[in-house]
Amino acid sequence: MSQYFAVFATDKPNQVSLRNQVRPAHREHLRNPYPHRVVVRLGGPTLDHSNGRMNGTLLVVEAMSLAEVQAFLGDDPYVRAGLFEHIEIRPWNWGLGNPELRG
Numbered sequence: 533m534s535q536y537f538a539v540f541a542t543d544k545p546n547q548v549s550l551r552n553q554v555r556p557a558h559r560e561h562l563r564n565p566y567p568h569r570v571v572v573r574l575g576g577p578t579l580d581h582s583n584g585r586m587n588g589t590l591l592v593v594e595a596m597s598l599a600e601v602q603a604f605l606g607d608d609p610y611v612r613a614g615l616f617e618h619i620e621i622r623p624w625n626w627g628l629g630n631p632e633l634r635g
Contacts, residue, residue, distance in 0.1 A: 536573065537601045538624040539591040541610070544617040551586055557609035562591070568604040570595045573626075588616075592624065 543551060562572045575591035589610065595601045601621055605611055611619070627633070 534594050534596050536624045536626045537593050537595060537598065538622050539575075539589070539593060539601070539605065540620045540622075541589040541591075541616045542578075542618045543587050543615055547615055548585060550613055550615055551610070554609045554613045554615065561608050565604055568595075568600060568607065570600055570604040592626065598623070 562575060565572065571594040573592045573594055575589065575593075577586035578588035578590055579585065580587045593601055593604070595604070598621060605619065605621070610616060
């Protein structure tokens with residue numbers, strides 16, 4: 533049975549240029565995760581509160597296991613380019629706003 537995971541990734545300092553360069557490939561990876569059996573349910577960049585610049589990534593993914601999420605992230609162009617200083621993956625219970633629970 534699949535479950536949801538929240539992914540919080542924080543950029544290394546001063547990586548705006550690298551982020552912008554790799555972003556198209558990163559977005560394509562999220563939209564077409566093959567061969568990974570991970571579905572990206574929602575996501576987007578986090579923003580610096582002082583200047584509005586992108587400084588990280590937040591994703592909600594659906595997968596069968598933490599290992600599948602880790603493999604999927606390992607192939608992410610941002611990860612391969614070394615953009616992130618820290619990545620945290622947490623199992624997540626999508627309650628409020630989950631379209632599958634509306635009835």
